Amino acid sequence: MPNLKDIQRRIGTIKKTQQITRAMRMVAAAKLRRAQETSGRARPYADRMRATLTEVAQGVSEDSHPLFEVRENVRKVEAIVISSDRGLCGGFNSGVAKFAEAFIARREAEGCEVTITTAGRRSQEFFKRRRSGQLRDQYAQQGWVSYAQAAEIGKAASARFVAGEVDEVILVFNEFVSAMTQTPKDVRLLPFSTDTETDQESLPYEIEPSPERLLAVLVPKAVEVEIYQALLENQTGEHAARMAAMESATRNTEELVETLTLQFNRARQAAITRELVEIVSGAEAL
Amino acid sequence: MPFELTIVTPEGAAYQGTVDRVVLPGTEGEFGVLPSHERFLSPLKIGALEIETAEGRLYAVITDGFAEVNGDEVTVLVDSCQLEHEIDFARADVELSEAEQALDRVAGDEPDRYRHFEAALASARARVEVSRKKSG
Numbered sequence: 001m002p003n004l005k006d007i008q009r010r011i012g013t014i015k016k017t018q019q020i021t022r023a024m025r026m027v028a029a030a031k032l033r034r035a036q037e038t039s040g041r042a043r044p045y046a047d048r049m050r051a052t053l054t055e056v057a058q059g060v061s062e063d064s065h066p067l068f069e070v071r072e073n074v075r076k077v078e079a080i081v082i083s084s085d086r087g088l089c090g091g092f093n094s095g096v097a098k099f100a101e102a103f104i105a106r107r108e109a110e111g112c113e114v115t116i117t118t119a120g121r122r123s124q125e126f127f128k129r130r131r132s133g134q135l136r137d138q139y140a141q142q143g144w145v146s147y148a149q150a151a152e153i154g155k156a157a158s159a160r161f162v163a164g165e166v167d168e169v170i171l172v173f174n175e176f177v178s179a180m181t182q183t184p185k186d187v188r189l190l191p192f193s194t195d196t197e198t199d200q201e202s203l204p205y206e207i208e209p210s211p212e213r214l215l216a217v218l219v220p221k222a223v224e225v226e227i228y229q230a231l232l233e234n235q236t237g238e239h240a241a242r243m244a245a246m247e248s249a250t251r252n253t254e255e256l257v258e259t260l261t262l263q264f265n266r267a268r269q270a271a272i273t274r275e276l277v278e279i280v281s282g283a284e285a286l
Numbered sequence: 287m288p289f290e291l292t293i294v295t296p297e298g299a300a301y302q303g304t305v306d307r308v309v310l311p312g313t314e315g316e317f318g319v320l321p322s323h324e325r326f327l328s329p330l331k332i333g334a335l336e337i338e339t340a341e342g343r344l345y346a347v348i349t350d351g352f353a354e355v356n357g358d359e360v361t362v363l364v365d366s367c368q369l370e371h372e373i374d375f376a377r378a379d380v381e382l383s384e385a386e387q388a389l390d391r392v393a394g395d396e397p398d399r400y401r402h403f404e405a406a407l408a409s410a411r412a413r414v415e416v417s418r419k420k421s422g
Binding site for chain 2: 052056206217225
């Protein structure tokens with residue numbers, strides 16, 4: 001028979017935990033809303049960028065920008081793995097890390113040399129334990145995702161690609177499907193490709209000074225935008241995942257408190273009965 | 287006949303409005319866009335942007351990007367855009383001299399850092415330019 005005091009103490013600690021998980025759920029919900037707003041604000045820029053790039057790229061040859069160059073013999077691959085900095089968000093980070101690990105193993109089996117750049121402390125820790133020799137750049141998000149960081153990652157990756165240090169750059173991140181679902185996926189970042197199929201027949205643009213010069217500005221930016229979008233998806237997904245995780249944690253504590261309260265009441269009742277029996281039998285003995 | 291101008295950054299739309307004329311810092315030099323301009327695309331460099339509306343003149347400092355002119359719509363896509371009320375004019379001159387000094391200190395063998403400070407300098411210059419135009 002568990003001690004009454006012990007049960008009471010346990011209920012106390014669980015209730016405290018519950019307060020924490022409930023507060024974290026609320027914080028995550030507020031952050032999720034903010035993250036979704038940020039993503040929403042970034043979308044017009046990204047859409048516009050892609051549309052213009054598609055249009056400009058149509059009028060020029062394939063090799064008009066070094067970042068378009070598709071190499072026949074892909075030997076060196078870089079994976080940019082995006083995760084969150086903090087945990088307590090269910091399987092969000094381990095999901096993307098395992099997905100990335102499987103991806104890397106697959107490319108290695110094909111005979112490629114894979115290097116890893118991590119954005120987010122969780123994926124960094126994951127790969128530090130397993131593949132520390134392959135780690136290249138490591139970024140942490142430090143609060144909210146910024147375009148400046150996406151630009152930094154993009155510039156570094158592009159420079160390596162142009163220099164021939166890598167033949168392909170792949171982004172691995174959690175796609176934000178809905179508040180309940182985030183799925184890891186991989187997207188080829190470099191060589192960069194634009195959607196070639198377009199149905200809209202528009203008048204050609206007058207491009208100053210030349211399409212090539214404009215591409216020189218557009219393509220690196222488009223690469224940065226892809227990274228920024230991936231970082232934003234990760235950010236939104238992180239808060240959604242944490243909200244879900246904290247919600248189920250709160251539910252679990254509720255269940256626990258219920259079971260323990262039941263146990264406590266039973267134990268208390270048993271103690272009272274025992275005392276009564278003692279008194280009654282004591283009175284009878286007189 | 288006025289036209290629509292939108293300045294879009296990754297952080298959201300920085301400006302949206304009906305304007306009469308806009309002067310943009312193109313990589314090949316400044317150029318003005320008036321209503322019914324031809325369909326046109328041009329890269330932009332860091333610099334000052336001038337907007338003329340029915341209510342008056344508005345300045346902004348932008349980083350590099352590009353401009354798209356399409357009939358009655360002009361879209362400016364840039365990394366960041368500072369409208370004049372967001373600029374601290376009192377600090378503009380100080381920032382300019384700081385940026386100049388920072389650039390001087392960077393050795394030639396650090397192209398990344400050099401480019402970074404070069405951009406900071408160009409942006410500081412644009413802010414000073416705007417502050418001059420505002421006061422003069």
